């Protein structure tokens with residue numbers, strides 16, 4: 316049977332994070348820190364906006380690129396954030412960041428094409444390219460002087476070996492690496508000179524710490540006609556993972572292509588959800604600031620407690636909400652994640668879920684309450700000390 320389905324699809328790997336989750340689901344008292352989402356539900360003012368939209372019968376089909384008022388609100392939000400005017404023709408509403416990645420790939424990649432991805436990386440970015448018959452070449456972040464670092468010469472060599480696009484996720488899931496502006500400028504200059512598309516996953520751009528409030532982004536550098544697609548999402552900033560709403564910012568001449576692709580995929584996010592998105596953007600700044608402060612406190616807690624264990628190596632994450640740490644003497648991260656689940660009832664994601672370059676590491680999502688994190692740390696101390 317499987318021999319007759321699409322060949323690229325038949326080869327897709329199963330998610331290792333789900334493997335751990337499925338093992339843990341039947342167990343009692345597990346602290347689940349395997350997935351990437353906050354522990355709080357969507358703020359009330361956003362929920363009420365959806366309820367209002369439903370009672371106002373916002374239940375009909377809308378244009379494929381999105382409700383015009385939402386696209387306008389996104390354009391204004393991006394203009395405000397990056398201090399440059401963004402025309403509404405560059406904005407398409409998507410059914411999540413994941414859908415934004417898929418739309419970007421479908422727009423750019425032909426079967427057989429290569430996308431270079433800076434990794435370790437959230438696995439969906441790799442597999443979405445594979446669904447389309449393209450392949451991903453990973454250029455690894457390395458630990459240099461206590462920081463995650465990308466070797467630009469290595470990156471440029473990988474791009475120059477026939478890549479059509481670069482996918483860059485900064486701040487990065489799982490490492491917390493954040494590209495600095497000078498690095499982005501160098502990468503942008505190289506890609507622009509060589510006609511390489513840049514697909515930038517900025518879903519964690521506002522979850523950055525140490526006195527910062529916004530990660531550097533290609534959105535600050537690119538002109539509308541540059542080969543740049545910025546992918547973003549409502550999931551992380553406004554606790555809306557289950558709503559499935561995001562957007563992409565692309566060159567204006569892709570607007571019609573993106574409308575066609577949206578039409579043939581899902582014909583756009585739910586209408587009342589789009590209306591709630593307008594309110595999230597307009598009234599959500601206090602919530603974003605509060606979330607950032609809460610996540611920073613949790614990052615510091617995890618960094619202090621894990622860092623005090625002799626066998627643990629952890630670079631302080633600059634953004635996103637994950638601790639990606641190594642355990643001395645452990646080289647099989649899937650087996651280790653299973654052992655920790657079994658012995659300590661803490662659910663972590665194995666580093667190999669983020670590619671071969673993640674072997675030897677585990678990812679812990681610290682978007683949980685400090686009490687739960689402290690309990691998880693107590694348990695980890697017992698098995699990893």
Ligand SMILES: Cc1ncc(COP(=O)(O)O)c(C=O)c1O
Pocket residue numbers: 351411412413414437484487488516518547548549550556560561
């Ligand atoms: C790097 C990265 N990009 C995109 C997403 C997609 O988020 P969503 O599809 O919920 O918008 C995630 C979710 O974990 C992520 O970690």
